[in-house]
Amino acid sequence: TSVTSYAAVDLGASSGRVMVGRVGPDTLELTEAHRFPNRPVRVPEGLRWDILGLYAGVLDGLRAAGQVASVGVDSWAVDYGLLDADGALLGNPVHYRDARTEGVAQKVWATVPAAELYAATGLQYAPFNTLYQLIAARSTAQLGQAARALLVPDLLTYWLTGEQGTELTNASTTQLVDPRTRDWAYGVAERLGIDLKLFPPLRLPGDPAGVLRPEVLEETGLTGPVPVTAVGSHDTASAVAAVPASGERFAYICTGTWSLAGLELTAPVLTEESRAANFTNELGLDGTVRYLRNIMGLWLLQECLRAWGETDLGALLRAAGEVPELRSVVDAGDAAFLAPGRMPERIAEACRASGQPVPATPAEITRCILDSLALAHRRAVEDAQRLAGHPVDVVHVVGGGARNALLCQLTADACGLPVVAGPAEAAALGNVLVQARAGGLVGDLAGMRGLLARTQRPVRYEPRGGAARWRAAAARLAER
Numbered sequence: 001t002s003v004t005s006y007a008a009v010d011l012g013a014s015s016g017r018v019m020v021g022r023v024g025p026d027t028l029e030l031t032e033a034h035r036f037p038n039r040p041v042r043v044p045e046g047l048r049w050d051i052l053g054l055y056a057g058v059l060d061g062l063r064a065a066g067q068v069a070s071v072g073v074d075s076w077a078v079d080y081g082l083l084d085a086d087g088a089l090l091g092n093p094v095h096y097r098d099a100r101t102e103g104v105a106q107k108v109w110a111t112v113p114a115a116e117l118y119a120a121t122g123l124q125y126a127p128f129n130t131l132y133q134l135i136a137a138r139s140t141a142q143l144g145q146a147a148r149a150l151l152v153p154d155l156l157t158y159w160l161t162g163e164q165g166t167e168l169t170n171a172s173t174t175q176l177v178d179p180r181t182r183d184w185a186y187g188v189a190e191r192l193g194i195d196l197k198l199f200p201p202l203r204l205p206g207d208p209a210g211v212l213r214p215e216v217l218e219e220t221g222l223t224g225p226v227p228v229t230a231v232g233s234h235d236t237a238s239a240v241a242a243v244p245a246s247g248e249r250f251a252y253i254c255t256g257t258w259s260l261a262g263l264e265l266t267a268p269v270l271t272e273e274s275r276a277a278n279f280t281n282e283l284g285l286d287g288t289v290r291y292l293r294n295i296m297g298l299w300l301l302q303e304c305l306r307a308w309g310e311t312d313l314g315a316l317l318r319a320a321g322e323v324p325e326l327r328s329v330v331d332a333g334d335a336a337f338l339a340p341g342r343m344p345e346r347i348a349e350a351c352r353a354s355g356q357p358v359p360a361t362p363a364e365i366t367r368c369i370l371d372s373l374a375l376a377h378r379r380a381v382e383d384a385q386r387l388a389g390h391p392v393d394v395v396h397v398v399g400g401g402a403r404n405a406l407l408c409q410l411t412a413d414a415c416g417l418p419v420v421a422g423p424a425e426a427a428a429l430g431n432v433l434v435q436a437r438a439g440g441l442v443g444d445l446a447g448m449r450g451l452l453a454r455t456q457r458p459v460r461y462e463p464r465g466g467a468a469r470w471r472a473a474a475a476r477l478a479e480r
């Protein structure tokens, strides 16, 4: 039977990769063509993405990928580049962990109260939502000069093809989209004086997004025409599309730099209770809603590793497995951990301040992080089921953290539910599958998941008991 190759460009906050997916009626194979680090850079004006370095990595990756039927681009959400009237990039895109949005939300809420904003956009409060970033940039020379704002995957797609668009799943993280109409939240934008004409027209996953420019073909050695297809360009949208679930009674946790934990729904939950619990309604494929909470995720560990100059993650995780369970836990949902730097100290301080044993060694701190993540996963999975009235029997863990057996087991224990872990490269698989679908290959979302279930080999973790200990730890954390 015939098999078609697609290139998925998937940029995470910790690394970028170009993956080749081979798709056929009973085939779905993913290989890594190229992986490159994503290192944000601190310049005098703040924390910035090295977008040209990332684009160079994309071109290297496409060269390594070889001839493909189509290309799709996804990346982390919310951030954007500004273009001048000639279409040239104005400065380096600002990193969502940059401090410029401090205190901005309160100003926004003076015009559009937080409750109204939630009812209109369904987005949880996060300081980095594009809306707050645009307000923070309001009086800058750069925004004054801008003719266009392109979200990061849309910017890279523009550089590859010369064509501009705003892909819907990622647009839904701007806090400028209405999850009921799946169109711009015109009223909110108008009240806040945000010109929606900055963004090119919306496009949907599966829509054509142009063909590789001649210069790109030349640099990558590919033979044209090579179409670029819009995918779920928010990495989390692509990752959830590649959760190998059957039916509806499942929760997912996308674990990478972040843990995004929640449910796939057919309609947003816009209640006041949901807002208070800081659940978000992001848009997915085919009219789905990603109802989830952002948890700090393996960022906590990445930052510790950076501080320790540690490279042997396997050895560290084995040592953490020997540390007694649940000695100290921190609130892994706390935005206090958002900014980079001094992470081992910040975690130790949080334990000290809450009167718990202070983890000292890298193994102890790692164990504290993983126990804390498992507890935050439990809380999100429980809260989501209650708030959406949508019970589940299983938790799917996808993303890089699916390779962390200790985290998966602790998550199963904490949730008291089986965890099905994998694929680790879910975002790239979702990206590939949407391209294959646009090419008429794999059917609807259920068809995509059927192919995943037939071809991928997830690992199953059963809860080992200890429910009372996890319940008590969750209660202690909730009291603080």
Ligand code: ADP
Pocket (backbone or CB within 6 Å): 011, 012, 013, 014, 015, 255, 256, 257, 258, 298, 299, 301, 302, 313, 399, 400, 401, 403, 404, 405, 424
């Ligand atoms: P992002 O897309 O946000 O950059 P990934 O989904 O690539 O993140 O996940 C990266 C994380 O996955 C790493 O920080 C690490 O904690 C975890 N990870 C990756 N590979 C392994 C492994 N072999 N064992 C344990 N953890 C791993």
Ligand code: LRH
Pocket (backbone or CB within 6 Å): 012, 013, 075, 076, 077, 078, 096, 234, 235, 236, 257, 258, 260, 294
């Ligand atoms: C994960 C992610 C997440 C967003 C964050 C900014 O990579 O896209 O879904 O909340 O980055």
